[in-house]
Amino acid sequence: MKTSSFQYQVTLFSLLTLLCISSNKIHAHNPHDMVFGLGISPNFATDKTLFLSTDAEATSDQYTNILRSTDGGATWTRLPNGLDNVFANISIRVSPNYGTDNTVFATTRGDGVYQSLDQGNSWQLSNAGLFNLKVKELTIAKSGNNNYVVFLTTMNGQLYRRARTETTWTRLQNSTLGIQLVAVSPSFATDLTVITVNKTGNLQKSTDGGFTWSSIENITGTTFHDIAMSGGNPKEIFLATNDGIYYSNNTGATFTHKPANLPLEPINNVSLSPNYLSDRTVFCTSLTKAVYKSTDGGQNWIYHASGAVVTGQTAPLEEFSELQVSNTFLADQAVFLSAYDGLFISRDGGTTWAQRQTRKNLLTGLALSPNFINDQTAIATTYFGGGVYTSTDRGTTWTMERTGWTVPRSLSLPMSAFDVNFSRNQSGSPTAVATRNTGHIGFSNNFGQNWTVKYIPNIPEISPFAVYTNTFVLSPAFETDREIYLGTRSHGILQTLDGGSSWRWLRGVPTTSHIVSLAISPNYANDRTAFAANRAGKVWRTTNGGDSWLQSLKFDSITLRGLPGQQHLSIAVSPQFAADKLVFIGTSNGLYRSKNGGNVWTTMTQNHIGPGNAIHQVEFSPNFSNDRLIFVNVHGKGLYKIKLNNQGNIAQSKNIGTPLLQENIQFTEFRLSPGFALDATILGVARDSTYISNDSGLTWALAGKVEW
Template identity: 50%
Template sequence: MLVKLNKIRMSSIRRIAIITAFFLSIGISATNTYAHTPHDMVLAFAASPNYASDKTMFLVTDGAYTGWRYDEILRSTDGGLNWVNIPNGMNHPYEYSVLRVSPKFSTDQTVFAGLKGKGGIYRSTSRGDSWESYNTGLAASNLIVRKMEVAESSTGYVLFFTDANGALFRRSNTNANWVQVLDKTNKVTVIAISPDYATDNTLVIANNTGDLRKSTNGGNDWAELGNPTGGTIIHDMAIAPGGAEIFLATPPGIFYSSDGGSTFINKGNNLPNEAINNIAVSPNYAIDRTVFCTSLRQSVFKSTDKGDNWALFNSGAKVTLQTTLLNEMSDLQISRTYATDKTIFLPVFDGLFISRNGGTTWLQRQTRMGLMTGLALSTSFNSDQDMIATTYVGRGIAISANGGTTWSTSGWPNPTGRKMNFFDSQVVKNPNGSQTVVSATNSYIGSSNDFGGTWTVKFVPRFLAIDPDLVTFTTLRASPNFTNDKEIYLGSRFHGVLHTKDFGKTWRLQRGVPLDHPVTSIAVSPNYINDRTAFVATRAGQVWRTEDGGDTFLRVGASSIVSIGWVGQSYSWVAVSPQFATDNLVIVGTNNGIYRSTDGGTTWTKETHASVGSNAVVQQVEFSPNFDTDRNIFVNVRGKGLFRANLNGAGAVTASQNITLSLLENENIQFTEFQISPTYAVDSTIVGAARKNIYKSTNGGLTWAVAGFPDN
């Protein structure tokens, strides 16, 4: 129930994003920080070499909807009008660094994804419909991919990549293993492949101080080309068709060679006095002499005389000031069919920009829709079919009275009619059988006793000693006795856990929970009125417990719950057994599998049953509301689907079934969040949210049907 925002990426930009979201949430017009809302940053991009005919593109963007906390790969086959998520097989917790498409894509359907974390390279031979690890021959120390380029060969493709240490590797479609071409002492940072590689086998590499080397036999032998930039780093390189002309994008500008790299000159009239960070050469260069580049702050410059003179054709891409300047205009690519379609791609932090007329005019493609951030079902779902959903840049809170088929906007005050941002909701069953809905947006919480028709709204003040910004929430859990005790625990991005015992009249920060990583999940004991126990999970892979109603939080499982990868990518989820009063069972889902505790969270054991996967990247885990009878939990695993697992008396998995495998394999559908009907014992209903629809099963996950979407 967290719109995923990487803490590392956000550390320098959170104030802008939070304030923007705040004004949107309460309906006040604010300066538009992004070209699109929600912001659709592009972190990696690749287009089909046959773009003129197939209009196919792939990109990586920030986790797009309800429950995703990790970057996702999207595919468009209509020039960017529509995008689908392609998660099948992407069972890792890492960020992406690069995407590349095989030059023979029309026949081999092959796409490559390089990872920043120790995931190496994934390959798809089905246009991204399924993925597999492509790391045979690589050591663990070689699995962070910095740069990757693919060349066309007479038999298919040759792939080159450089790892975080600066070593260079090569693998062709006929090779069973990766081969190290250069070791890490070479400090390779940039790779340029000749457009004529199939016949000339030429590539050029640069190291971290600007030294160039060239190979004309696929990397077997190398010739030194010196250091034309005088010791500065090279941001990008391009080899023109024919192989003799080479362009370098550097901090001092553009360097050009007309003799295969033997000599270079600095050239480029009308370029700004700042670093050039991207350069791309027309595939039709022999005829049109056209080159494109970007600077740190401006895009796109075009030259039709081999880079001698340049003109700026404004792409519309903005410098967001929300990442480093080098990451603002991070890529520039030209369609391989440029002679026909005149298409240029500018994937940047501000979004995806495309020109179809050689750079003269540009358009921006929206890649992300309004985001679902939470789902909740009525405690009497079998009889009333009531559902509530929270959205980011949408209705805010949407209500359905027919199981998700149609939706209406809730009665949350919105005097200006703006799209609103909400982050979570919960439906609490009161002792008298009535229901209370609790929901949260930036700096506001609300409760409704008529399932969202009317609301009582409370402002959450700033905590200036902690952070000057408004409090931005990620998730919430109310006490099961909320109608009497008015207690709510709220997780946030930068304020840790907040707790109120009087529905927002007063607040306290739970200082035991660190503030430096977003809270991703909260679980409150169903016996809270007696045991005063609640659990908090964070994006650092940590679990915290209170046994005194929030007076103190102590970390549990510090040495036994082991996440992998970067701390900011160690998303975790916590769930408490409905029979917690007697079984003391707690389940934690991590990016390194499932952990269970049978003593209320004091000691932990890792689940090793192979059915779900001992190292599964778990997005969400929930207990069946009928757990005392069916002993089932539900586990959403990244890249694999939603599993229904059976537990024995000790809480260990004995068997499981992937109940969404057909959706994943046939329709590229992986749930971004799911909810189990509170009346599951009667109706067997599970509801799952995906990119465009909500899916519903009324037979425990055996079959699924589309049930609408809140912002349609």
């Protein structure tokens, strides 16, 4: 279900909207288990297969992921191969013949349609014939034993059709009518019936599979959010609207308002049992309550609390995004609710519900000891789990290390941390620094066994929220100058000059968008240069230690893909910056290079990293002065090892991430050993697992898993 308008005459809508920031969501509830889209296998009773879209491991600061479960939601696998989307809010639909054709569709609000023919293990764009890539809704009708027809609406109201054997979409109606909702008959194979609703309430019917249409009814004065249609003849139709349920028992010729005992607020989802003609079962959700069930065709409703709550952190109609009934409902009695609060499943026909966790103990950050080649030590951070972990055997085994972290007080309670790093160039044991998601930074001088934790105080004049850390960078001389730059969600950039005892807000960089990347010159003691980027797709530079910042106007001339408030940039500064002034920025539209310290930017035009590719992360080899290597993690495409010539141009390139993608693995973060020249070691993290290469990425092995 996706809505067509946000015009409500309800006070709650206004209240909730004040709590939402459409392009920069707060994400304050724990866990951040938001589900944007949900796809269910038509054979769920036997194969237990689900697909969903959700935020990446680093919540809201990477692109939307698709996950698959084959055990009813108990465990999940990320499906990154070929999914190079830069627009959020993916919707998912599964072929009615999934058991034989393995086909899944994923739609986006700007990338168009992705299709998988192998159960989501790889994805390909399927946009031929589409004049608009902002897809609103996709509906699949079974048209025979092995066939189906797909109907698609765009955000500007166009309607398209495509049969299973076709590779090009056929536009059935342009944007003039403004089609918003589509419903297909459960008996489409024999009656070819399709119903549409447009933005003004006009309903159309087709009985030849969508090629010709006739108007059947016009309902004015309300907004439509969802539609459901029964089989049989005549067909019953349910419309979820701002004013409750509208019902037709004559295939849409006439409708009656059927509020029954539902709450007096918008109804945003409605779904029928596949056995509706015999069991008369209907489910719906209202703006603030989920789920209602009727067993008499909508005459009476009973509320069964699903456990999903209104978070106040997204648009009201996105709180309960989809309500679906299992195609095998007669056997499994399964009903599914996807919500911003998580995924909720009922196994007894909607009476009782349980939440399925999709985002537990996910790895968000990784740091390798400066002496990794000898001590083999790494520290990792996780989201909604153990928080901070240490490994002393190259990522094989991990120990949760919370001593000194006062919140949470119990090891059984989840802790979320988002970044970790080691100081460099120190004598003795290096200092490890880690940040908790809200208002705490920790320091350890014994590889995480004990932490000294300092509170980062709220700064009310900047934001009413606690300081929420996305990323940080240490001065190369941190052991002596004690400087840290902190990138936050709503406080811009903060800086400490005394190891976290006090903080100052660095003016010049807006606080209205998440800071997603920070980088610092290795020659910082002399040039005082650092870089910052935010989710709005803007880049800043300081050359005086943070006292003032200048926006890179040359970078502003670059056209980025995706929405302005959903950009994910990655900055990397050359280890030889004092001499070569080389900086790279990975963007939603490829990799960009500056050879003069950020004054001018040029695109790297190679197919695999150039325009049209979304870059997750860029890293220089620690031995760059000799090997001239950089490593680029490309969203949905793999991890590239690139050799540069002395002019900073690409001399050689190899995708060392292909074998990982083939196993449904793409790194959230990766690090090169500080002794890379000698050990050729790369360590990467994905979901709850660590992976290692000891030959510069030629081969990979599972190193270990973090557990909580």
